Structures are given as C-alpha cells and as structure tokens.
Amino acid sequence: MNQIHFNQLSKIDLNLLRVLVAIHRERQLARAATELSLTPSAISHALRRLRDIFDDELFVRSGRYLRPTALCEKLAPELNEVLARMQGLLSRGVNFSPATTQRVFRIGMPEAIEAELYPRLYRQFQHAAPNAKFESLAVPHAQIGDYLLNRKADVVVDVAIAARAPVMQRPLLKEPFAVLSREQDKNQLTQARYLASKHIAVSTRARGSVLEDLLLKELGVERDILARVQSYQTAAQLVSQTGALLTLPERIAKQLVTQYNLRNWPMPIDVPATRLQLYWHSAYQHDPALSWLLAEFDGIASDSF
Known part of the structure; x- marks a missing residue:
C-alpha cells in the first residue's frame, strides 16, 4: 500500500478530504460538486491534488461512474468517519437556541x-x-x-x-397490532378465520418479510398474502375492495376505520407489540x-x- 510521508501532510487540508469522500459516495464528479456546492472544475482540480498526495489514481472511469481503487475503498469510509467526528466535536462549542434556530x-x-x-x-x-x-x-x-x-x-x-x-x-x-376488515363484516375475527383469510402486507422494501410476518413465523404461523403495497392508505382501500385483512399498529388502524369505512378488530393471535x-x-x-x-x-x- 502507498505510504504518505510526513512532508506530504502539509499538502492535505480538510476540503480535499471532503472532496474524496464526496466522490466516493456519489461516484460522479458532477454530483460530488453539487453536494459540496463547488464547480466541477474545482472538484477535478482537487482530485488531481489528491492523486498526487496519495500517489494513487483513487478513482477509475467505469462507464458513467467512477470506481474507487483498493486504496480509496479503504481510505474513504475511515475518512468519512473522522470528518464526521471532527464536525461533531466542533459543534459542541456552537450556541443553540430552539426559540431562534432556523436549522x-x-x-x-x-x-x-x-x-x-x-x-x-x-x-x-x-x-x-x-x-x-x-x-x-x-x-x-x-x-x-x-x-x-x-x-x-x-x-x-x-x-x-x-x-x-x-x-x-x-x-x-x-403499540399492539389491530386488524381491519370491511365495515359490513359481522363475523367474529377468530384465529382460525384470520389464518384462513387473504391478507394485505405493507412495506416500502421490494422484498423480504414484513414485521408482523416475522413475528407470526416465530409462532409457527404463516399468512396468505394477496397483495403487497407501500402505504397503509393503499392497503386500506384494497381491504374495502377485496375483503382481505390488514394487520397494522392499533393507532394507525383507528385513523383508517372512518376514512375507508372499515371495521377494527383486536389481533386474534398473541404477538408482541410493534x-x-x-x-x-x-x-x-x-x-x-x-x-x-x-x-x-x-x-x-x-x-x-
């Protein structure tokens, strides 16, 4: 690995290190420039200085993006942490007033x-x-x-x-879970009915089990998922249209009952609160x-x- 001699330390300032970290994060000079409120030419000049200091390319072109070298991949995360802690240290002496701050x-x-x-x-x-x-x-x-x-x-x-x-x-x-069904639903929500029903799952992630399914699996229980959506509002509309069930935190359930003409049930299976x-x-x-x-x-x- 390249060594940085003591006489090279005089060439390094915090702004250069911030540029290195920003390019590593954004993988593009233009986006790094936007993040740091600098011009692309200033970023390019800083990168040339960094390459001279570290005697390493640091980034190589790969299509539209820049790929970090092995040395850069090792340096950038540690420098990012050091810069953050320096910023945190300096902020200790900054006066802060909630009544007047515009942060x-x-x-x-x-x-x-x-x-x-x-x-x-x-x-x-x-x-x-x-x-x-x-x-x-x-x-x-x-x-x-x-x-x-x-x-x-x-x-x-x-x-x-x-x-x-x-x-x-x-x-x-x-908060405990609750279950929503259609408003005209008069049948008691038992554990057997819950497990026999179709369900709407809510998650902003593209894949992977949602929280309630992880908790149910610990009890040896799996649900039949009809659809997976990103918001409880969309899920509530699907409940009113399809007759599927929606499991969600109790406080959110109380908000959706009136808005979407649904019925609110206690969770029929004893799972830990969210x-x-x-x-x-x-x-x-x-x-x-x-x-x-x-x-x-x-x-x-x-x-x-």
Missing part, C-alpha cells in the same frame, strides 16, 4: 408510519422551535448508518434492526441541536419499555 432537521421514517407519527412530531417540535424546519424522508434499513453519518438524516425512527456502534439507538414507542426505535450517530451526540432533538422525542414516547 433544518431531517427525520427519517418509513412511509407506512409517517401519516400517524409525523404530525405529532411536527406539532411538538414546531412549538419549541418555531423558526426551524422539519423534513421527513424515507431511509432504507441497510443505509441508516450512512444517512446518519453523512447528516442526510439527523435521526431515524424505524423498527428494531441490528444496529451497532457508532449508530446509537433507544426504544421510542410500542416497537419503534430512535436511531442517531455517536459522532454528533454532543451536538447541542441533536441533544435538543433527542430530548424532544422523550415527549413523544407514550409507553414505557
């Missing part, structure tokens, strides 16, 4: 829970920080750490996943703005774990 806070959450949870979050946050902006965005499970590290999201709300340090997490909410976790990155945990945001989430939790 944009980005909150990752699945589309399936946004309609129920985001309005509650917005009301609470906007009351404490009236000049701030709050944005909701979808964050793929596999990319939660990347979104948090690169501040594409300040926090993420999602179901429990296998996340390890430097991604931090804590319980946020838990649990939402709050995720953030340890590099920024001492940022006063993030500390405030995490504290505000304490007011959202309606159940203790």
Whole structure:
C-alpha cells in the first residue's frame, strides 16, 4: 500500500478530504460538486491534488461512474468517519437556541408510519422551535448508518434492526397490532378465520418479510398474502375492495376505520407489540441541536419499555 510521508501532510487540508469522500459516495464528479456546492472544475482540480498526495489514481472511469481503487475503498469510509467526528466535536462549542434556530432537521421514517407519527412530531417540535424546519424522508434499513453519518438524516425512527456502534439507538414507542376488515363484516375475527383469510402486507422494501410476518413465523404461523403495497392508505382501500385483512399498529388502524369505512378488530393471535426505535450517530451526540432533538422525542414516547 502507498505510504504518505510526513512532508506530504502539509499538502492535505480538510476540503480535499471532503472532496474524496464526496466522490466516493456519489461516484460522479458532477454530483460530488453539487453536494459540496463547488464547480466541477474545482472538484477535478482537487482530485488531481489528491492523486498526487496519495500517489494513487483513487478513482477509475467505469462507464458513467467512477470506481474507487483498493486504496480509496479503504481510505474513504475511515475518512468519512473522522470528518464526521471532527464536525461533531466542533459543534459542541456552537450556541443553540430552539426559540431562534432556523436549522433544518431531517427525520427519517418509513412511509407506512409517517401519516400517524409525523404530525405529532411536527406539532411538538414546531412549538419549541418555531423558526426551524422539519423534513421527513424515507431511509432504507441497510443505509441508516450512512444517512446518519453523512447528516442526510439527523435521526431515524424505524423498527428494531441490528444496529451497532457508532449508530446509537433507544426504544421510542410500542403499540399492539389491530386488524381491519370491511365495515359490513359481522363475523367474529377468530384465529382460525384470520389464518384462513387473504391478507394485505405493507412495506416500502421490494422484498423480504414484513414485521408482523416475522413475528407470526416465530409462532409457527404463516399468512396468505394477496397483495403487497407501500402505504397503509393503499392497503386500506384494497381491504374495502377485496375483503382481505390488514394487520397494522392499533393507532394507525383507528385513523383508517372512518376514512375507508372499515371495521377494527383486536389481533386474534398473541404477538408482541410493534416497537419503534430512535436511531442517531455517536459522532454528533454532543451536538447541542441533536441533544435538543433527542430530548424532544422523550415527549413523544407514550409507553414505557
């Protein structure tokens, strides 16, 4: 592996390292330039300097994209982490006032829970920080750490996943499941009827089992899935049209009953309540703005774990 001599360190500044990390993430010079608010020519010049410093091509052309070399593939993730921790360290000394801040806070959450949870979050946050902006965005499970590290999201709300340090997490909410059927449905929803029925599954992921099916499989139970959609609103419409059943968190079920003329049943199988976790990155945990945001989430939790 190429060695960087001490006299080369004087050639390195943080802006160059930010360029390397941005190109590694975006795989295109133009997109890296947009991310860093620089011109493409400035990015090209920075890349030439980086290649000279590291005595390595760092990126090679592969069609429309740039493919990182072995050295770059090793350097970029570690540099990204170092830059994030430096940014987090510097933010400790920045004054933060919720009453006056105009910061944009980005909150990752699945589309399936946004309609129920985001309005509650917005009301609470906007009351404490009236000049701030709050944005909701979808964050793929596999990319939660990347979104948090690169501040594409300040926090993420999602179901429990296998996340390890430097991604931090804590319980946020838990809620029992309910089942929706057509409004004119008068038959009692027993376990036998539940298992014999067709079901609508909700997930923003293209494949893989949804949460309730994972919990049911632990009990040795499998459902017959009629359709898989991305939102509970679409699923509720399908329930009213097809007679299939929809399993979902109780709070969301109560919202959809009137809107789509459905009937709400208790879950006939004893499965654990759905649990939402709050995720953030340890590099920024001492940022006063993030500390405030995490504290505000304490007011959202309606159940203790």
